[in-house]
Amino acid sequence: MSEPRTDAKICGMGHSMKRKEDPRFIRGQGKYIDDFVLPGMLYMDIVRSPHAHAKIKKIDTSKALKIPGVLAVIDGPTLAKYNLHWMPTLSSDTQMVLPIDEVMYQAQEVCAVIATERYIAADGVDAVEVEYEPLPVMVDPFKSLAPGAPILRKDKKDKKDNLAFHWEAGDKADTDRALAASDVVVSENVYLPRIHVASMETCGCIADFDTAQGKLTVYMTTQAPHAVRTVLALVAGHVGLSEEKIRIVSPDIGGGFGGKVPVYPGYVVAIAASVVIGKPVKWIEDRMENLQADSFARDYHMKVELGAKKDGTMTSLKIKTVADHGYTNASANPSKFPAGLFSICTGSYDLKHAFCEVDAAYTHKPPGGVAYRCSFRVTEAAHAIERATDALAQKLNMDPAELRMKNFIKPDQFPYKSVLGWEYDSGNYAGALKKAMDTIGYDALRREQAEKRKKGELMGIGICSFTEIVGAGPSKQFDILGIKMFDSAEIRVHPTGKAIARFGTKSQGQGHETTYAQIVAEELGIPAAHVQVEEGDTDTAPYGLGTYASRSTPTSGAAAAMAARKIRDKARKLAAHLLEVNENDLEWEPGKFSVKGAPQKSKTIQECAFAAYTNHPQGMEAGLEAVHYYDPPNLTFPFGSYICVVDIDRGTGDVKVRRFVAVDDCGNIINPMIVDGQIHGGLTQGIGPALYEEISYDDEGNISGGSFLDYYVPTSLETPKWETDKTTTPSPHHPFGAKGVGESATVGAPPAIANAVVDALRHLGVTHLDIPITPEKVWIILKSKGVAE
Numbered sequence: 001m002s003e004p005r006t007d008a009k010i011c012g013m014g015h016s017m018k019r020k021e022d023p024r025f026i027r028g029q030g031k032y033i034d035d036f037v038l039p040g041m042l043y044m045d046i047v048r049s050p051h052a053h054a055k056i057k058k059i060d061t062s063k064a065l066k067i068p069g070v071l072a073v074i075d076g077p078t079l080a081k082y083n084l085h086w087m088p089t090l091s092s093d094t095q096m097v098l099p100i101d102e103v104m105y106q107a108q109e110v111c112a113v114i115a116t117e118r119y120i121a122a123d124g125v126d127a128v129e130v131e132y133e134p135l136p137v138m139v140d141p142f143k144s145l146a147p148g149a150p151i152l153r154k155d156k157k158d159k160k161d162n163l164a165f166h167w168e169a170g171d172k173a174d175t176d177r178a179l180a181a182s183d184v185v186v187s188e189n190v191y192l193p194r195i196h197v198a199s200m201e202t203c204g205c206i207a208d209f210d211t212a213q214g215k216l217t218v219y220m221t222t223q224a225p226h227a228v229r230t231v232l233a234l235v236a237g238h239v240g241l242s243e244e245k246i247r248i249v250s251p252d253i254g255g256g257f258g259g260k261v262p263v264y265p266g267y268v269v270a271i272a273a274s275v276v277i278g279k280p281v282k283w284i285e286d287r288m289e290n291l292q293a294d295s296f297a298r299d300y301h302m303k304v305e306l307g308a309k310k311d312g313t314m315t316s317l318k319i320k321t322v323a324d325h326g327y328t329n330a331s332a333n334p335s336k337f338p339a340g341l342f343s344i345c346t347g348s349y350d351l352k353h354a355f356c357e358v359d360a361a362y363t364h365k366p367p368g369g370v371a372y373r374c375s376f377r378v379t380e381a382a383h384a385i386e387r388a389t390d391a392l393a394q395k396l397n398m399d400p401a402e403l404r405m406k407n408f409i410k411p412d413q414f415p416y417k418s419v420l421g422w423e424y425d426s427g428n429y430a431g432a433l434k435k436a437m438d439t440i441g442y443d444a445l446r447r448e449q450a451e452k453r454k455k456g457e458l459m460g461i462g463i464c465s466f467t468e469i470v471g472a473g474p475s476k477q478f479d480i481l482g483i484k485m486f487d488s489a490e491i492r493v494h495p496t497g498k499a500i501a502r503f504g505t506k507s508q509g510q511g512h513e514t515t516y517a518q519i520v521a522e523e524l525g526i527p528a529a530h531v532q533v534e535e536g537d538t539d540t541a542p543y544g545l546g547t548y549a550s551r552s553t554p555t556s557g558a559a560a561a562m563a564a565r566k567i568r569d570k571a572r573k574l575a576a577h578l579l580e581v582n583e584n585d586l587e588w589e590p591g592k593f594s595v596k597g598a599p600q601k602s603k604t605i606q607e608c609a610f611a612a613y614t615n616h617p618q619g620m621e622a623g624l625e626a627v628h629y630y631d632p633p634n635l636t637f638p639f640g641s642y643i644c645v646v647d648i649d650r651g652t653g654d655v656k657v658r659r660f661v662a663v664d665d666c667g668n669i670i671n672p673m674i675v676d677g678q679i680h681g682g683l684t685q686g687i688g689p690a691l692y693e694e695i696s697y698d699d700e701g702n703i704s705g706g707s708f709l710d711y712y713v714p715t716s717l718e719t720p721k722w723e724t725d726k727t728t729t730p731s732p733h734h735p736f737g738a739k740g741v742g743e744s745a746t747v748g749a750p751p752a753i754a755n756a757v758v759d760a761l762r763h764l765g766v767t768h769l770d771i772p773i774t775p776e777k778v779w780i781i782l783k784s785k786g787v788a789e
């Protein structure tokens with residue numbers, strides 16, 4: 001769909017409607033957790049471990065409790081009385097809420113101080129004295145998995161190693177045979193380091209237990225409010241928190257990116273404190289707590305082997321991965337896919353033989369594996385195949401664009417069954433790459449590069465042609481902790497023809513209030529301006545699994561269309577009643593039913609809505625509303641081709657992104673302006689890990705990158721001008737042909753940038769560089785090759 005079908009008044013799909021939520025955001029009227037102040041509210045602050053692994057010998061709270069305003073200190077033994085000192089993670093692992101005798105990573109929660117004011121709580125934290133006995137620290141996932149390594153998770157009684165899980169897809173023996181028979185095999189060790197989502201708003205909550213009603217309301221920064229309510233009911237049912245007495249409210253959220261899916265100990269302790277004390281308790285992380293203790297992303301060590309014939313035809317792919325999950329596997333992956341959707345690693349290429357495996361290791365680091373703006377490990381998969389593709393082009397002395405064109409799955413092969421089990425719904429990969437090449441002037445750039453190389457200047461051109469897999473997911477395969485991954489929409493049309501629509505997802509800035517309203521407008525012809533969208537309140541919204549992994553459009557977006565179509569069916573009956581004709585004699589155009597052959601006889605959707613409450617036919621239920629729980633038949637497979645041009649300073653090793661063209665395809669678009677914004681944001685969150693961001697640990701488990709002084713998120717100064725464009729290949733199974741888009745750019749940008757840098761250095765014999773590609777890394781290479789200035 002290229003042109004909108006509705007007019008600007010209705011503002012259905014395809015209109016770049018201004019975001020309905022923005023007036024409140026840009027005027028500072030958004031309501032985030034820290035904006036809530038409840039009567040009698042108390043504050044919580046957390047004592048954290050300075051050690052990565054230590055025995056807790058003693059916690060002395062006496063000085064803290066003497067501070068006026070400090071009301072309580074909650075520690076592990078306190079929670080243990082209620083059996084609340086451990087909790088399940090969303091990946092079916094277990095995690096301490098507060099420790100009894102041992103801490104397992106630096107910045108782990110040790111105990112919590114409750115006080116009448118935020119700063120008094122912080123003073124209380126300073127006054128708590130904890131005696132630790134440091135213990136040996138394991139930070140290397142390879143050593144952790146080696147035979148004879150000391151066991152980290154001693155709480156798991158039968159655990160004899162540090163393997164969090166092993167997962168594999170494909171036929172290993174067949175792939176080994178195909179690799180052995182290949183004319184050329186490239187093999188690269190590709191590491192995607194630990195990074196952090198570093199969203200603008202840190203995590204926090206207000207737990208408010210109403211002793212009169214026995215009801216708990218938790219205002220919290222969660223991307224998945226319904227799942228949290230259910231998990232809370234399951235783990236705290238024995239202390240009286242049953243599901244109807246729990247309300248989770250997720251208000252405006254300042255960025256989630258997967259980091260606000262896990263349940264952090266702070267939430268649970270605040271809830272316990274509110275239930276025990278009977279007053280609201282607020283907990284908000286500071287920036288350093290957020291960076292140091294919340295879930296991390298990536299940390300994937302991948303050995304990638306790609307085989308091909310002499311002419312460049314790819315034959316086989318094998319990837320062996322060691323994943324560092326830290327102390328516990330606290331990511332939220334679908335149960336059947338502990339390594340997420342990593343098996344999309346064959347990417348955009350028609351590979352007949354492939355195998356991938358992941359060994360996940362426990363280490364003394366905070367929990368890792370969060371899907372940072374990524375559909376469960378797709379970023380890692382795309383990086384592996386796109387880097388290997390460039391390495392193959394280099395080895396074959398072929399142009400990387402030509403190699404890609406040769407191996408792309410062709411448009412007539414869709415729906416395409418990949419060797420690792422996915423059914424790609426639709427695609428036109430060559431179309432997207434060609435458009436990107438034409439836009440950037442690829443051939444001219446290659447000529448310029450050749451000229452520059454003669455003069456000793458370092459310029460590189462990098463391509464990434466990624467395929468995403470989003471919209472988890474079909475319930476036959478996808479669940480989290482057993483809860484199937486459908487999502488929902490509920491629409492009510494009021495008598496005057498205005499509507500309210502509620503969803504099981506939860507926007508964190510993506511613009512759902514606008515785009516969901518546009519879907520309803522498209523389907524019913526009610527102007528988007530008159531469709532009020534609400535998400536995030538479990539007392540009112542229909543059940544759903546939340547917003548992450550670009551799933552909102554493929555699931556709740558689809559549910560919105562389906563619910564609206566149910567309403568349209570009923571409106572048709574109402575129109576037939578009002579016009580005294582058979583409903584089959586009516587035809588629909590957005591906002592109106594008219595009699596076939598007599599278009600002057602018509603009824604608007606507003607007239608039908610009014611009749612639903614004032615003049616509905618006998619035997620018909622009054623009202624005009626519908627709910628739909630959408631179980632997608634398949635995932636959606638958005639894709640794109642990105643081309644990046646870099647110049648490298650031979651004096652400093654600094655990489656400057658000169659141009660970046662991103663051609664994306666997310667099927668039919670609801671709001672082009674919002675999609676463009678999603679791509680811009682995603683690209684910026686792609687240049688961050690490509691060039692700047694990394695969290696690492698020394699041998700004692702001390703974090704580096706634990707504050708914004710040494711964790712370099714890109715600012716406007718580092719961010720180049722993004723040039724965006726699109727192709728449109730609708731999804732054949734989605735109700736309005738859309739695919740998700742929120743994460744495409746974060747997936748596609750890092751390999752494009754890494755490929756550009758390697759391309760600039762390939763005549764020096766460089767075949768691979770791990771991200772982040774810092775000036776220091778580049779300069780060391782330039783120095784060793786004798787070309788540094």
Ligand code: CDP
Pocket residue numbers: 510511512515516547548549550551552553554666667668669670671672674675678738739740741742743
């Ligand atoms: O789940 P999440 O909202 O993060 O991802 P998404 O479904 O990819 O949507 C991100 C934003 O882009 C939402 O506001 C969508 O409605 C919008 N979008 C769109 O306008 N057209 C598409 N084909 C896909 C997404």
